[in-house]
Amino acid sequence: MEVDDAAPTSPVLTHEPDDAEDDRGLRIVDALADVWGVTPRAGGIGKTVWGRSSRTGPHPRATAKAHRDRTACGAPPDTLPRMSGIVGVGIDVAEVGRFGAALERTPELLDRLFLPAEQVLPDGGRRGTASLAVRFAAKEALAKALGAPPGLHWHDAEVCVHDNGRPHLRVRGTVAARAAELGVRSWHVSLSHDAGVASAVVIAEG
DSSP states (O other): OEEOOSOOOOOOOOSSOOTTOOHHHHHHHHHHHHHHTOOOBTTBOSSOSBOOOOOOSOOHHHHHHHHHHHHHHSSOGGGSOOOSSEEEEEEEEEEHHHHHHHHHHOTTHHHHHOOGGGGBOTTSOBOOHHHHHHHHHHHHHHHHHTTOOTTBOGGGEEEEEOTTSOEEEEEOHHHHHHHHHHTOOEEEEEEEEETTEEEEEEEEEO
């Protein structure tokens, strides 16, 4: 696991597109909704915590959810005493066909979700749909391992591959800042795709 110590970018609230969001942003929201198989609601698709909204600070919906979490399940993870060991575990799956269809309908989604280095193979060839889908699942699993806070940026989590083919995560910005809050010092990631389904498991370790 490699951690970029660069200063984190300003937090953003996902779920809620900025009032000035253009048609391109709305197409991306619709495409992501297709990937997850959900119907977009006014204000967002309501599943992922990733995004690029220019809005900062807590949103009433996020505040209300935090209150429900505290009253229904006790204190949220980031308020508990820190200790070494497993900080969080995340898992996510993506249908390869649905993900590929979303990329075809909305080509700009590719650059929104992945850094240029994530889009190509080690030999320079373009990465296939299943390989991209499993990296998408890894980013979602990483967010869950961090407690699914609002404001994470897609490009602040990068799925890399060692020379031996083993995947690892490199985080920066908003993701690195959240990991530091929780005391995460290392990551473990496992990727798989078979029978049209891409899956990823991420473990955050303190």
